[in-house]
Amino acid sequence: MSKITSLPIADKGLSEPEVIISRKKHGSNDSNHEESGGFLHALKDAVLEPMFLILVAASILYFVMGEMQEGFFLLGAIVLVATISIWQDSKSRKALDALKKLTSPQSKVIRDGKLQPIATEDIVVDDLLIAEEGDMVAADGRIIHSNDFSVNESILTGESFSLQKNSDTDNNELFQGSTVVSGLAILRVTAVGSNTQLGKIGKSLAEIKPEATPLQLQIRNFVKKMAIGGIIVFLLVWLINFLNGLSLPESLLKGLTLAMSILPEEIPVAFTTFMALGAWRLSNMGIVVKQTQTVESLGSATVICTDKTGTITENRMELSRIYAITNHHVYLPEQFNTLEAEKVIEIAMWASEPIPFDPMEKSLHAAYGNVTSVDKRSAFSMYHEYPLSGKPPMMTHIFEDAEKHRIIAAKGAVEGVLPSCDLSPDEIQKVLRIARGLAAQGYRVLAVAEASFEGDNFPQQQQAFKFNFIGLVAFFDPPKENIEQTFEGFYKAGIKVKIITGDNAETTGAIARLAGFQGIENSLNGKELMDLSDEELRERVKTTNLFTRMFPEAKLRIINALKSNGEIVAMTGDGVNDGPALKAAHIGIAMGKRGSEIAKNASSLILTNDDLGSMVNAVAMGRKIYSNLKKAIQYIISIHIPIILTVALPLFLGWLYPNIFSPIHVIFMELVMGPTCSVIYENEPIEKNLMVSKPRNMTETFLSFKELNISIFQGLAITLGCLYLYQFSVANGFSENLTRTLVFVTLILSNVFLTLANRSFYYSFIYTLRYKNNLIPVIIGVTVLALIAMVQIPFLLNLFAFEKPEWILLLRCVIVAAASIIPFEAYKLVKRIQAR
Template sequence: MASNNFNIQGLSAKEVFEARKKHGANTLNFKKESGLIEALKSIAAEPMVVLLLVVSSIYFFTGNVGDGLFLAAAIVLVAGISLYQDSRSRNALEKLKNFTQPMCKVIRDGETIEIKSEELVVGDSLMIEEGNTIAADGIIVHSNDFSVNESILTGESMAVYKDASKEDNKVSLGTTVASGLAIATVTAIGNATNLGKIGKSLEDIAEEKTPLEKQITNFVKKMVLIGAIVFLVVWAINYFRSYNVVDSLLKALTLAMSILPEEIPVAFTTFMALGAWRLMKLGIVVKQMKTVETLGSATVICTDKTGTLTENKMSLARLFVLSSQEIADASQPLSADAQSLVRLAMWASEPIPFDPMEVALHEAYGKFMVTDERLVFNMAHEYPLGGKPPMMTHIFEDGNGKRIIAAKGAPEAMIAVSGLSASEKEQVHEAINTLAKDGYRVLGVGEASFNGNDFPATQQEFSFSFKGLVAFYDPPKKNIPFVLEQFYAAGIKVKIVTGDNALTTGAIARQVGFRGFDKSISGDELMKLSEGELKEKVEDMQVFTRMFPEAKLKIINALKVRNEIVAMTGDGVNDGPALKAAHIGIAMGKKGTEIAKQAASLILLEDDLSKMVEAVAMGRKIYTNLKKAIQYIISIHIPIILTVFLPLALGWIYPNIFSPLHIILLELIMGPTCSIIYENEPMEKNMMIKKPRPFTSTFFNWKELTTSVVQGLAITAGTLSIYQLAVHGGANEEVTRTLVFVTLISSNIFLTLVNRSFYYSVLTTLAYKNNLVGLIIGATVAITGLLLFVPPLTNFFGFDNISAVQLLTSVVIGLLAVIWFEMIKWRSRVAAKTV
């Protein structure tokens, strides 16, 4: 049956082309804001840009055309940098959207092929099966025990059974297949679908900000408020000293500009978007930005067995025939009884198989059957996979009324409905243990007979004859032992959560070097535990077998109660609730159902668990680098603020050492440093042998924040020291300003290098591969050189010529203001070695 697709030919290539030309692509297109317009709106609302506009206007108003033009150019430059960063982020996210494009199966020219959902056209024969999200509206032309969850349209959570002969024979875009299989002729795509017609309401749904984004936004808002208060205070001080409204306003705006940390939100957006893009290049699609934040905190990974620890390449390996009590090798010629068992197991499978075990049964059947009965038998009734433990039953009939009722499922389920004698049960259990302890996945197979068409409501009501066991071998992936060791080294606990039995799971776990392979609990046992017992068991147990959706969800929630940050892998419909509940839901890109992919926050395109090691490493790197960037911003803002404020507040001889021109110059140097250098920093070598960072409600702990503040105060001490040295040496305001500016720039450069690691020495980090470090620092030095040695620029910014000794003194003070932190790092390394 798999080969003829129920005699449905589907559209030809020419018909597909004509349909697409007539109806367009299968996409929902509503009102879209231009990315450029949105970015420009955002820039126009930035406090720094508003301040620049105000200051620039004042300069023009007072006749300082040169200063006004410089600030106007600065506005363009700030906007250009912001647009560049925004375009990098948007481009990264657009590429992510392409990778998350859902796929669907269609029959074209008699062949079943997989295409992107947007390539679907009206008239296509769409094949939909359990776990799929339906990609368009259509009318059912064939179905097997087919039901759909239409809650997205109706709000009704119960699945609705549909088939071609019923009045309700239509399917809709966005709904999900709860059970069975169907083929539907597509009647509407994109905006013409039922969902498309009501989809306008989706435009106004705003994306919720992540906790970290909220923290950063609140921090920036507080700094804006502080800036506003200080602005008023400084304006008042200057005004009552000079009674010059415009001059005092300019000086107050200078300080307000120095306080605003507008680089922080830009850095956050850049790091998260580019982090997601970097993950995508590794074959890891991040659907939600908050996942990038959470990855580095993962403490537990709950992994499925089949297809995650194993290859998901099922081959029929062994057969146990109850009548002969023999365990046969499926790769050898089979006896008549063994062939009969394979035939029955095939009939208990889907007519168009997609599960690897069912594919293997169809292939095994095709090898020894002279006449293919699949061409003459049609499905009359189907009982989908259900029960605890699960089983499934199919009823087929041919044109002469000959009937086959075949069932397969967990051996325990088949034993329970088969009425075996005590000795037969013992024989079956012995065979199960023999097969399972070698790592085989075992299914029981049974047959029933029934007259009439008034079939029982449940499959368990049939009286089955137990025929035997079919055992499949799914070899472990070769890289899994190494992957597990990497998780363990990173302080991440690994737990196996599977629907398979304990013996098979334990055997595979033992083969791959899984720690705690002998500590297992079943789904039924787990559901009987009290909340307190469950909380303890999820910590002690490492292998969870015969799991079903409710049990999986209980495991995730119990781990969360223990304050674990939980990542979970899954691929099936029944994994959806647990994937949604986990902090990091991980769906498999190849074997994962659309429901699993929708519920997950991250998709592994190659179904390779080793990618999760890379994802965790990337998450840790992104988070650490973002911290470095923001700590740098805090540390360098403190001396700018205090160097502007203290001479004024303390009544020093040159109270306004910096003007708005100098502040914006410093901002233009700092912005690229924090968001380009630190974003591009490689992962530190000890990153994956540390325990996961605590997932707290605050971005910085007090130690980290104190470090940044002390670094900022040390640089302030350096800038104010050179200020006093210059004044006591008889320097004028221009020379003093030049020395202070060079000291601040030098401190900025050395701080950039020192803070590349808060553990390793600057000599170690100089070997880190980051080509942008030399580029940005070189550009900073070049700009400073131009300001010092090109007379028009020197005069414009109010600088003056300084001697080589003065220049060297400023640079040395800048170095000393920062390099002391190397001693703190050295003590940390010594302490770590003695532990």
């Protein structure tokens, strides 16, 4: 919703036909920089995948050896692997494209005499663009109207100070990327897209790539080590087979078989898929993630810092009480039409913006319209303005009519206004006592004052006026209905909550008490905080949950102190002043409806409905994604171990059948494993114990030996089962083809049981059967049906060099495969007993 409700200029802006003409002539407001993506990019990535190259090499070797069936089978597998890779890339890319559209900024323009919100990329040259406090200027232009307007151009100049600009001076140009510090301006757009000053350097900015997260680096390092190991083992297997009398193509083929079994190419694919789809799922919940890396850290948040107004409360700010100094009386709403109350309302209204956008100022304008018999607003215009400033803050407006009659009105924090008023110490104490009493009931209290001044030589600081104290206005902003449940959700998840607000301790404490907030007994205000050393502050933030009368520097110090204590910090914000702290937090959270563009730009995610309760869902989703990714990757590692050892040990130990598997066997297992890890586990629901557990340590990784020993343990259990069937077959004089069949069937069935067992690292696989995941029966069903076909259909028996087994042997394979998960199920049982 726009902050301005009427147009302060006569210019009606462009018409729709004029917009089309301008767009054709000058282009739209996008950078037009080349971006990698699309089908050809995905195809190129798929072709350069190590697994793809190994399959091509293996198929060529089959053709060289004259084994046409196997060669054509691998060609089919190549097409299938490439298709799966491109499909996964497309799925991730579509999710990211959807996020990009959600995070694209909106701007306000005047077209056809109406104020219209449009996508920033739709701005054209000669548009009338609105730039308000908190916005980021969306295009280059010249100011044609402004009100107390200042802008920060550090993105272009490197200078951090703000500049006053207006239409009456030569300094009337605005540039894309600048941030509006105060006021409002209307500019006529002179350049868009790559023709803006920022657009000309945008290409170099676009080339700056985001840094990899710790988990991404760990995955890359792990895959790199496995790839190096695969190369070494490939050369070793090739050499041993060659020395044992196999031909060069045959020995190379055996080496490629083991290389395929070692390479865990599913891991980076799973990571990319999980992060992209996780971000997409969050966007469907009203939580827009600007960088997919944020998904990784969501489940680790240990502290959430939230403001009060509009986050904990409804942001309605209804005028509920008035105190008049003339008779020291506190008026209720039904008494606002008395002379004394009307005077306080009138001065408070003049101290507000002429076109209000703040909920309190809207409430004051509405109250003035209701109680006044003569509305003077149309007769007076703004003559001079002192914006909100000071610690605690106040603001002053000077209005003048055609006959040079002036109104000088101020409002602000009680402690900010009173020192500038002509009151005795006893009167000041009485006013403070009344203000504290109202604040203790949960009211937001502002002081109201007026002054007289002749001439135009206004003081530099508003506090220099000699104000006459008029009274107090008190607003009530009730807590949101769901806020108590929201806080309870954070506490259950082991997340500490801290309120950081510009309001005073009494008002904030009263609202916090109504909202079920824990820790209101200890509070710290901005002045006290700034007097503390860094070391003292690090200790205070451990036990203090209520921070009041805060300003940007103080907020930033709180965030940095929490981070120094090892906390993973999430912070909500909506204003310009929240920008530095949002940027510094691990997870900056901006409000989608009332948040400024600066806050949205500084944040890592946006709550489209301004509901803090969404963050409980976001944390749950973050924990679920990380947990499911852990299941997928540990599953990949677990199943790779028996494939590697079953291929390698018979050869290295000189057993009767040294080369039990060929590339076509390994590629079938790869095709089973890919959908399992990326499709089944990504679709798993959240486990019920995740949101009553403490946040995981951000430095923890499931690729450490402590975590991987479970996967190694599972993999070795399956290996023992497969090698048992191998030795059982040899002991009973079975042929090489029948031995291969039994080992392969056991390995595939073990994969099925492993898939079910790894659905939880805490609950039994029987319990997890009640989890709703429609893909489980589909993927497992297809796998089992394919396996039955392979051991029954003559063509497939011949292709895979199998021999049709008797049913009693197949039953033995099922029992051995099921037995392979018993140790892991026992481990989970011990964990549950210990937890109880």
